[in-house]
């Protein structure tokens with residue numbers, strides 16, 4: 004992956020139970036480093052759980068607000084404000100799942116969606132896998148393919164060119180360089196692939212690059228800029244949209260949970276797309292797909308093309324791509340709960 008070789012595939016799920024015994028599942032981003040899941044699990048157990056016990060809420064946002072009031076200063080003090088955001092995000096998703104299950108409805112029913120399915124797109128395609136994975140995912144009806152580039156300056160155009168030849172007609176390519184470019188590299192690399200009309204370029208600069216660098220890059224390229232997995236808060240996203248991002252990509256396991264993503268969808272200018280970021284287990288993936296379904300067909304949610312049993316086995320076959328779409332769980336609840344036997348298989352007793 005972009006951050007280095009992954010010796011393991013960590014994940015962290017949170018299960019919250021109410022006083023009636025109803026439960027909900029959420030996911031806290033923990034892809035990296037290798038024991039990020041244990042680190043954040045310990046924080047939840049040692050610091051956060053006591054503040055959840057006995058809390059009353061009407062909407063999941065009430066809990067997020069209450070925990071922020073109680074614990075923001077603590078995480079500021081220990082230098083882990085973004086880790087706190089990841090934890091809040093997972094808790095929010097779990098509370099959505101719990102609340103919907105308690106009411107006996109699915110997310111689609113609760114939201115009054117005419118279509119209980121989400122558009123998806125194929126992502127994280129490495130250069131060495133283009134020939135195998137693009138045809139396979141075209142077969143699932145995918146029309147948008149996101150390539151990992153940015154690690155060999157000379158190779159970027161060659162990767163996009165090869166992918167374009169493998170894609171079905173009318174398909175679109177996107178590129179993700181994972182914050183690896185300087186402004187000069189970003190300008191040069193994007194210019195070199197402009198003739199392939201990529202649908203967007205993701206994280207062409209670091210999320211904390213100066214606003215002027217984002218504005219300059221947006222002016223210098225015809226390719227729409229995208230980003231969001233390292234942006235926090237509605238204001239943070241709106242500010243980046245103002246600096247030139249045309250596609251925002253909140254991650255339900257990193258910031259805001261479902262509440263944050265839906266708030267962001269309401270707040271965005273009409274000409275900015277919301278395409279959820281996601282890279283984790285089936286639990287968070289279902290939540291991310293639900294965001295896309297709520298936004299409508301102008302949105303598509305990323306689904307990793309790489310093998311990941313936490314996505315394909317943990318919750319049974321909850322995520323099936325057909326004609327490019329994934330059906331949302333029929334409910335009640337937001338997600339299909341993990342299969343206990345699979346949970347046992349994957350869990351770490353630490």
Ligand SMILES: [Mg+2]
Nearest residue numbers: 179181205206
């Ligand atoms: Mg990315």
